[in-house]
Amino acid sequence: MNQSLSIPGRxxxxxxxxxxSYIELRYxxxxxxxxxxGAHVLHYQPAEQAPVLWHSQKSNFETNRPIRGGxxxxxxxxxxxxxxxxLPAHGLARLVEWEPIASDSTPITTTVTLRYPNSEKIxxxxxxxxxxxDDSLTVTLTTTNISTEPMPLTExxxxxxxxxxxxxxxxxxxxxxxxxxxxxxxxxxxxxxGPITFTxxxxxxxIDTPRECAIHDPGMNRRILVGKENSLSTVVWNPWIAKxxxxxxxxxxxxxxxxxxxxxxxxxxxxxxxxxxxHALTTRIRVVAL
Ligand code: BG6
Numbered sequence: 080m081n082q083s084l085s086i087p088g089r090x091x092x093x094x095x096x097x098x099x100s101y102i103e104l105r106y107x108x109x110x111x112x113x114x115x116x117g118a119h120v121l122h123y124q125p126a127e128q129a130p131v132l133w134h135s136q137k138s139n140f141e142t143n144r145p146i147r148g149g150x151x152x153x154x155x156x157x158x159x160x161x162x163x164x165x166l167p168a169h170g171l172a173r174l175v176e177w178e179p180i181a182s183d184s185t186p187i188t189t190t191v192t193l194r195y196p197n198s199e200k201i202x203x204x205x206x207x208x209x210x211x212x213d214d215s216l217t218v219t220l221t222t223t224n225i226s227t228e229p230m231p232l233t234e235x236x237x238x239x240x241x242x243x244x245x246x247x248x249x250x251x252x253x254x255x256x257x258x259x260x261x262x263x264x265x266x267x268x269x270x271x272x273g274p275i276t277f278t279x280x281x282x283x284x285x286i287d288t289p290r291e292c293a294i295h296d297p298g299m300n301r302r303i304l305v306g307k308e309n310s311l312s313t314v315v316w317n318p319w320i321a322k323x324x325x326x327x328x329x330x331x332x333x334x335x336x337x338x339x340x341x342x343x344x345x346x347x348x349x350x351x352x353x354x355x356x357x358h359a360l361t362t363r364i365r366v367v368a369l
Contacts, residue, residue, distance in 0.1 A: 084182040085182075086183075089184040095121075096138075097141055099140050099142070100114070101113055101114040101115065101121065102115075102191050104190075107126060108125075109126050109212070109214075111123045111209060111216055113191055115178075116140075116142055116176050117145060117173035117174065118177040119146050119150065119151060121146065121148065121150075125213075126213075129241065129299060131216075132148065133336055134149050136330055138328050138329075146173070150218060152205075152236065153341075153343075154172040154235075155233070156234075157170070158345065169235070172205065190211070191209050192208045192209075193207045194206050195207075198225060203230055204222070205220060206221045216365075217363045218236055218361065219359050220234060220236060222357065222359075222360075223358075229351050230351065231349060232350040232352055232358065233346075233349045235312075240294055240305075240338055242298070242336065242337060243297075244298055244335050248277070249276050249294075250275040250292055252290055253274075253292060254274065257270055257285070257286055257287065258285040261282045275315060280317065280322055283316075284343075286346055289307065289310065290307075291304055292313060293305070294340060301368060304364070304365045304366070304367060305363075305364060307360075308360070309344075309359055313342065315340055317337070342362035344360065
């Protein structure tokens with residue numbers, strides 16, 4: 080890998096779990112780890128805080144396999160492929176090593192940029208920019224349609240957040256919004272009443288949701304703020320007990336430790352990029368005291 084990305088005290092290239100390479104970003108006591116496999120932010124920790132992102136102790140850490148936790152990049156489709164069931168769930172991005180192409184530091188930011196390697200094959204390019212500041216982690220996924228045809232696009236920055244206990248947290252900011260409940264099967268739209276709490280497997284797409292969400296976690300005395308730009312869908316997911324047991328890369332007893340609040344464009348908010356068009360999806364994560 081390109082060692083010239085290194086910036087003393089700010090950016091270094093390291094070997095992590097499973098021998099995979101990652102880029103460590105530092106800024107004033109805050110740190111983030113970005114694995115090349117999947118352009119995957121595995122770790123984010125502001126100064127004097129507990130880690131904000133969660134990952135499974137049973138995750139694979141191998142080239143060409145997705146990592147369970149952190150922030151998987153679901154691209155250029157979210158969930159099942161719309162027409163070809165032989166293609167992998169959540170797209171191609173999380174299955175390959177991305178190329179780190181730039182790093183930068185300023186008095187207030189540390190930044191790294193990675194590029195999806197197989198753009199020519201699919202006639203779409205993607206870059207992921209990760210920016211660490213004193214009090215935030217910002218991740219932007221930029222897609223460009225490099226074909227001469229319109230490009231359907233669904234996508235998610237599928238963040239897994241660490242929580243003290245799923246039974247005692249709540250997700251705010253989606254009150255009054257319509258959502259697609261995919262359990263036990265996809266059903267007609269329902270409307271969210273009050274904050275979201277968790278008592279069972281939860282897998283929902285909140286649509287037309289451009290605003291910031293907050294995860295209230297009294298057990299950790301903190302709120303995780305999940306801001307967004309150019310995102311109209313928010314996916315909220317916890318597998319609970321039975322689905323956890325069915326997933327080989329997820330521990331049977333891990334479901335209380337995490338919640339996914341995903342910054343997305345999917346379902347009725349699917350995009351269609353014209354030839355040459357660029358679209359940038361951003362999530363911005365911050366932690367504040369409760
Ligand atoms: C969520 C989906 O975004 O991702 C869930 O809404 C899915 O249905 C979950 O189970 C995890 O997907 P995967 O492919 O990483 O197991």
